[in-house]
Amino acid sequence: MREGELMTNVSVTRAGSRGNDGIGALKAATTIWFGVMVISQWLFVYYIAAFYAEPTLSGQFAAWNEHPFLSPFVRGDIIGNLAFATHVMLAIFITFGGTLQLIPQLRATAPWLHRWNGRLFILFSLAVTLAGFYMVWLREPVTDISAELAISINGALILLFAALAWREGIKRSIVSHRRWALRALLAVNGVFFLRLVFSGWLVLTQREPDVMQFRVFEYASYLVPLLVLQLYLYSSERGGTAMRYLAAMALYLVSAAMCIGAFGFSMIFVRLIVFGQS
Protein backbone atom coordinates (compact mmCIF):
# COMPACT_ATOMS: atom_id res chain seq x y z
CA MET A 1 0.00 0.00 0.00
CA ARG A 2 1.54 3.33 -1.00
CA GLU A 3 1.93 6.15 1.47
CA GLY A 4 -0.84 8.72 1.32
CA GLU A 5 -3.44 6.12 0.48
CA LEU A 6 -6.80 6.99 1.93
CA MET A 7 -7.84 5.39 5.13
CA THR A 8 -11.28 5.10 3.65
CA ASN A 9 -9.79 3.39 0.58
CA VAL A 10 -9.38 0.12 2.37
CA SER A 11 -7.10 -2.28 0.60
CA VAL A 12 -10.06 -4.43 -0.37
CA THR A 13 -11.16 -1.79 -2.85
CA ARG A 14 -8.28 -2.90 -4.99
CA ALA A 15 -9.55 -6.44 -5.05
CA GLY A 16 -11.82 -5.41 -7.85
CA SER A 17 -15.56 -5.82 -7.64
CA ARG A 18 -17.80 -3.78 -5.32
CA GLY A 19 -21.46 -4.65 -4.88
CA ASN A 20 -22.45 -7.84 -3.13
CA ASP A 21 -19.11 -8.89 -1.66
CA GLY A 22 -19.36 -6.38 1.16
CA ILE A 23 -16.62 -4.05 -0.09
CA GLY A 24 -18.98 -1.18 -0.85
CA ALA A 25 -20.76 -1.66 2.50
CA LEU A 26 -17.48 -1.58 4.41
CA LYS A 27 -16.31 1.49 2.56
CA ALA A 28 -19.57 3.35 3.18
CA ALA A 29 -19.52 2.44 6.88
CA THR A 30 -15.90 3.59 7.16
CA THR A 31 -16.77 6.93 5.57
CA ILE A 32 -19.68 7.45 7.97
CA TRP A 33 -17.55 6.53 10.99
CA PHE A 34 -14.81 8.86 9.79
CA GLY A 35 -17.25 11.79 9.49
CA VAL A 36 -18.71 11.16 12.95
CA MET A 37 -15.22 10.79 14.44
CA VAL A 38 -13.90 14.04 12.94
CA ILE A 39 -16.93 16.13 13.93
CA SER A 40 -17.09 14.80 17.49
CA GLN A 41 -13.33 15.18 17.95
CA TRP A 42 -13.49 18.79 16.88
CA LEU A 43 -16.17 19.23 19.53
CA PHE A 44 -13.71 17.81 22.08
CA VAL A 45 -10.95 20.13 20.81
CA TYR A 46 -13.34 23.07 21.12
CA TYR A 47 -14.23 22.09 24.71
CA ILE A 48 -10.59 21.75 25.84
CA ALA A 49 -9.55 25.01 24.16
CA ALA A 50 -12.58 26.97 25.36
CA PHE A 51 -12.33 25.81 28.96
CA TYR A 52 -8.56 25.53 29.52
CA ALA A 53 -6.60 27.59 26.97
CA GLU A 54 -7.20 31.08 28.32
CA PRO A 55 -6.59 30.40 32.07
CA THR A 56 -3.62 28.17 31.26
CA LEU A 57 -1.87 30.52 28.83
CA SER A 58 -2.49 33.55 31.10
CA GLY A 59 -1.26 31.67 34.20
CA GLN A 60 -4.67 31.84 35.95
CA PHE A 61 -4.48 28.15 36.89
CA ALA A 62 -6.98 28.48 39.78
CA ALA A 63 -9.75 28.93 37.19
CA TRP A 64 -9.37 25.24 36.24
CA ASN A 65 -11.22 24.39 39.45
CA GLU A 66 -14.40 26.03 38.15
CA HIS A 67 -14.84 22.65 36.47
CA PRO A 68 -17.80 20.86 38.11
CA PHE A 69 -16.15 17.40 38.12
CA LEU A 70 -12.43 18.13 38.63
CA SER A 71 -10.04 20.16 40.80
CA PRO A 72 -6.74 19.94 38.95
CA PHE A 73 -5.25 23.15 40.44
CA VAL A 74 -3.43 22.57 43.72
CA ARG A 75 -1.99 25.69 45.37
CA GLY A 76 1.79 25.44 45.81
CA ASP A 77 2.14 22.30 43.65
CA ILE A 78 4.18 23.90 40.86
CA ILE A 79 5.26 20.66 39.17
CA GLY A 80 1.78 19.12 39.35
CA ASN A 81 0.11 22.25 37.98
CA LEU A 82 2.66 22.50 35.16
CA ALA A 83 2.13 18.81 34.38
CA PHE A 84 -1.62 19.42 34.08
CA ALA A 85 -1.05 22.58 31.99
CA THR A 86 1.21 20.64 29.60
CA HIS A 87 -1.27 17.76 29.56
CA VAL A 88 -4.30 19.79 28.51
CA MET A 89 -2.53 22.14 26.10
CA LEU A 90 -0.87 19.32 24.19
CA ALA A 91 -4.16 17.37 24.35
CA ILE A 92 -5.61 20.06 22.05
CA PHE A 93 -2.87 19.48 19.53
CA ILE A 94 -2.97 15.68 19.52
CA THR A 95 -6.75 15.52 19.28
CA PHE A 96 -6.84 17.99 16.39
CA GLY A 97 -3.62 16.71 14.78
CA GLY A 98 -4.84 13.11 15.02
CA THR A 99 -7.89 13.84 12.89
CA LEU A 100 -5.71 15.58 10.28
CA GLN A 101 -3.75 12.34 9.89
CA LEU A 102 -6.95 10.62 8.79
CA ILE A 103 -7.91 13.09 6.07
CA PRO A 104 -7.14 11.34 2.77
CA GLN A 105 -6.78 14.44 0.59
CA LEU A 106 -4.24 15.93 2.95
CA ARG A 107 -2.15 12.77 2.95
CA ALA A 108 -2.24 12.62 -0.84
CA THR A 109 -1.55 16.28 -1.58
CA ALA A 110 0.82 17.19 1.26
CA PRO A 111 2.74 14.07 2.36
CA TRP A 112 5.32 16.27 4.11
CA LEU A 113 2.52 17.62 6.35
CA HIS A 114 1.39 14.06 7.09
CA ARG A 115 4.95 13.14 8.11
CA TRP A 116 5.60 16.18 10.29
CA ASN A 117 2.16 16.17 11.84
CA GLY A 118 2.63 12.43 12.53
CA ARG A 119 6.01 12.98 14.22
CA LEU A 120 4.58 15.76 16.40
CA PHE A 121 1.50 13.65 17.14
CA ILE A 122 3.70 10.83 18.45
CA LEU A 123 6.02 13.12 20.43
CA PHE A 124 3.19 15.11 22.00
CA SER A 125 1.22 11.92 22.75
CA LEU A 126 4.24 10.68 24.69
CA ALA A 127 4.44 13.98 26.60
CA VAL A 128 0.69 13.98 27.40
CA THR A 129 0.89 10.36 28.56
CA LEU A 130 3.99 10.86 30.72
CA ALA A 131 2.38 13.93 32.33
CA GLY A 132 -0.72 11.76 32.87
CA PHE A 133 1.36 9.04 34.55
CA TYR A 134 2.94 11.68 36.80
CA MET A 135 -0.48 13.00 37.85
CA VAL A 136 -1.90 9.54 38.46
CA TRP A 137 0.97 7.90 40.36
CA LEU A 138 3.09 10.70 41.87
CA ARG A 139 1.05 13.84 42.27
CA GLU A 140 -1.36 12.60 44.90
CA PRO A 141 -1.61 9.47 47.04
CA VAL A 142 -3.18 6.60 45.12
CA THR A 143 -6.69 6.03 46.48
CA ASP A 144 -8.41 3.88 43.85
CA ILE A 145 -5.95 1.44 42.32
CA SER A 146 -8.44 -0.03 39.83
CA ALA A 147 -9.17 3.42 38.37
CA GLU A 148 -5.46 4.26 38.20
CA LEU A 149 -4.78 0.94 36.49
CA ALA A 150 -7.54 1.46 33.90
CA ILE A 151 -6.09 4.77 32.67
CA SER A 152 -2.50 3.54 33.07
CA ILE A 153 -3.08 0.51 30.82
CA ASN A 154 -4.49 2.97 28.29
CA GLY A 155 -1.32 5.08 28.72
CA ALA A 156 0.94 2.01 28.34
CA LEU A 157 -0.85 1.06 25.10
CA ILE A 158 -0.35 4.60 23.76
CA LEU A 159 3.41 4.38 24.45
CA LEU A 160 3.66 0.90 22.92
CA PHE A 161 1.62 1.62 19.77
CA ALA A 162 3.27 5.02 19.20
CA ALA A 163 6.75 3.45 19.47
CA LEU A 164 5.81 0.67 17.03
CA ALA A 165 4.22 3.13 14.57
CA TRP A 166 7.39 5.23 14.70
CA ARG A 167 9.66 2.21 14.21
CA GLU A 168 7.66 0.88 11.26
CA GLY A 169 7.58 4.38 9.73
CA ILE A 170 11.37 4.61 9.91
CA LYS A 171 11.65 1.15 8.33
CA ARG A 172 9.24 2.35 5.59
CA SER A 173 7.01 -0.67 6.31
CA ILE A 174 3.98 1.33 5.30
CA VAL A 175 1.25 -1.29 5.81
CA SER A 176 2.49 -2.16 9.28
CA HIS A 177 3.10 1.55 10.08
CA ARG A 178 -0.50 2.32 9.16
CA ARG A 179 -1.84 -0.43 11.41
CA TRP A 180 0.18 0.69 14.46
CA ALA A 181 -0.55 4.35 13.79
CA LEU A 182 -4.30 3.63 13.72
CA ARG A 183 -4.00 1.69 16.98
CA ALA A 184 -2.02 4.57 18.53
CA LEU A 185 -4.65 7.05 17.35
CA LEU A 186 -7.50 5.05 18.91
CA ALA A 187 -5.57 4.49 22.15
CA VAL A 188 -4.83 8.23 22.39
CA ASN A 189 -8.55 8.83 21.93
CA GLY A 190 -9.49 6.47 24.78
CA VAL A 191 -10.08 9.46 27.09
CA PHE A 192 -12.21 11.11 24.41
CA PHE A 193 -14.31 7.93 23.93
CA LEU A 194 -14.70 7.72 27.71
CA ARG A 195 -16.24 11.19 27.76
CA LEU A 196 -18.57 10.22 24.91
CA VAL A 197 -19.66 7.02 26.71
CA PHE A 198 -20.17 8.91 29.97
CA SER A 199 -22.17 11.66 28.24
CA GLY A 200 -24.21 9.18 26.19
CA TRP A 201 -25.02 7.22 29.34
CA LEU A 202 -26.20 10.39 31.11
CA VAL A 203 -28.41 11.34 28.16
CA LEU A 204 -29.96 7.88 27.85
CA THR A 205 -30.42 6.99 31.53
CA GLN A 206 -30.66 10.47 33.09
CA ARG A 207 -28.44 9.32 35.96
CA GLU A 208 -24.72 9.08 36.66
CA PRO A 209 -23.05 5.67 36.33
CA ASP A 210 -22.10 3.97 39.61
CA VAL A 211 -18.46 3.16 40.36
CA MET A 212 -18.59 -0.32 38.85
CA GLN A 213 -20.29 0.90 35.66
CA PHE A 214 -17.78 3.72 35.31
CA ARG A 215 -14.92 1.23 35.69
CA VAL A 216 -16.38 -0.84 32.85
CA PHE A 217 -16.64 2.35 30.73
CA GLU A 218 -12.98 3.15 31.43
CA TYR A 219 -11.70 -0.17 30.11
CA ALA A 220 -14.24 -0.31 27.27
CA SER A 221 -13.29 3.20 26.09
CA TYR A 222 -10.05 1.93 24.58
CA LEU A 223 -10.52 -1.84 24.35
CA VAL A 224 -13.75 -1.74 22.29
CA PRO A 225 -12.40 0.74 19.67
CA LEU A 226 -9.23 -1.37 19.37
CA LEU A 227 -11.31 -4.52 18.86
CA VAL A 228 -13.45 -2.84 16.20
CA LEU A 229 -10.28 -1.61 14.49
CA GLN A 230 -8.91 -5.16 14.51
CA LEU A 231 -12.12 -6.41 12.90
CA TYR A 232 -11.93 -3.62 10.32
CA LEU A 233 -8.28 -4.36 9.47
CA TYR A 234 -8.85 -8.10 9.28
CA SER A 235 -11.98 -7.84 7.15
CA SER A 236 -10.48 -5.25 4.79
CA GLU A 237 -7.23 -7.14 4.32
CA ARG A 238 -8.19 -10.80 4.52
CA GLY A 239 -11.88 -11.15 5.31
CA GLY A 240 -14.64 -12.63 3.19
CA THR A 241 -18.05 -11.16 2.44
CA ALA A 242 -19.64 -12.05 5.80
CA MET A 243 -16.70 -10.62 7.71
CA ARG A 244 -16.90 -7.35 5.76
CA TYR A 245 -20.62 -6.99 6.46
CA LEU A 246 -19.94 -7.73 10.12
CA ALA A 247 -17.23 -5.06 10.24
CA ALA A 248 -19.54 -2.59 8.44
CA MET A 249 -22.29 -3.29 10.97
CA ALA A 250 -19.88 -2.79 13.86
CA LEU A 251 -18.79 0.55 12.37
CA TYR A 252 -22.41 1.67 11.94
CA LEU A 253 -23.19 0.68 15.54
CA VAL A 254 -20.13 2.49 16.86
CA SER A 255 -20.99 5.57 14.75
CA ALA A 256 -24.55 5.61 16.11
CA ALA A 257 -23.27 5.29 19.69
CA MET A 258 -20.77 8.07 19.04
CA CYS A 259 -23.56 10.34 17.72
CA ILE A 260 -25.50 9.87 20.97
CA GLY A 261 -22.29 10.43 22.95
CA ALA A 262 -21.42 13.55 20.96
CA PHE A 263 -24.90 14.96 21.54
CA GLY A 264 -24.54 14.32 25.29
CA PHE A 265 -21.02 15.76 25.23
CA SER A 266 -22.22 18.97 23.62
CA MET A 267 -24.98 19.26 26.26
CA ILE A 268 -22.77 18.53 29.28
CA PHE A 269 -19.23 19.52 28.43
CA VAL A 270 -19.90 22.36 26.01
CA ARG A 271 -23.27 23.81 27.06
CA LEU A 272 -23.01 23.24 30.81
CA ILE A 273 -19.26 23.46 31.51
CA VAL A 274 -18.05 25.92 28.87
CA PHE A 275 -21.14 28.15 28.64
CA GLY A 276 -22.44 27.58 32.19
CA GLN A 277 -26.00 26.92 30.93
CA SER A 278 -27.93 24.14 32.65
Ligand code: HEM
Ligand atom coordinates in the same frame (compact mmCIF):
# COMPACT_ATOMS: atom_id res chain seq x y z
C1 HEM B 1 -3.18 10.86 25.33
C2 HEM B 1 -4.45 11.25 25.32
C3 HEM B 1 -5.04 12.07 26.44
C4 HEM B 1 -5.78 13.19 26.28
C5 HEM B 1 -6.18 13.81 24.94
C6 HEM B 1 -6.13 13.66 27.60
C7 HEM B 1 -6.90 14.77 27.86
C8 HEM B 1 -7.22 15.24 29.11
C9 HEM B 1 -8.04 16.38 29.40
C10 HEM B 1 -8.70 17.26 28.35
C11 HEM B 1 -8.10 16.53 30.72
C12 HEM B 1 -8.88 17.60 31.49
C13 HEM B 1 -10.11 16.98 32.10
C14 HEM B 1 -11.37 17.39 31.38
O1 HEM B 1 -11.64 18.59 31.28
O2 HEM B 1 -12.13 16.50 30.95
C15 HEM B 1 -7.32 15.48 31.32
C16 HEM B 1 -7.14 15.29 32.66
C17 HEM B 1 -6.39 14.31 33.20
N1 HEM B 1 -5.76 13.28 32.53
FE1 HEM B 1 -5.66 13.04 30.55
N2 HEM B 1 -5.59 12.80 28.53
C18 HEM B 1 -4.92 11.82 27.87
C19 HEM B 1 -4.27 10.74 28.40
C20 HEM B 1 -4.09 10.54 29.76
C21 HEM B 1 -3.38 9.44 30.32
C22 HEM B 1 -2.73 8.30 29.52
C23 HEM B 1 -3.40 9.61 31.67
C24 HEM B 1 -2.80 8.76 32.74
C25 HEM B 1 -1.83 7.90 32.59
C26 HEM B 1 -4.15 10.82 31.94
C27 HEM B 1 -4.40 11.35 33.20
C28 HEM B 1 -5.12 12.48 33.45
C29 HEM B 1 -5.35 13.02 34.78
C30 HEM B 1 -4.82 12.43 36.09
C31 HEM B 1 -6.13 14.17 34.62
C32 HEM B 1 -6.59 15.13 35.72
C33 HEM B 1 -7.88 14.70 36.32
C34 HEM B 1 -8.11 15.41 37.65
O3 HEM B 1 -7.80 16.57 37.79
O4 HEM B 1 -8.62 14.74 38.53
N3 HEM B 1 -4.57 11.34 30.75
N4 HEM B 1 -6.79 14.70 30.31
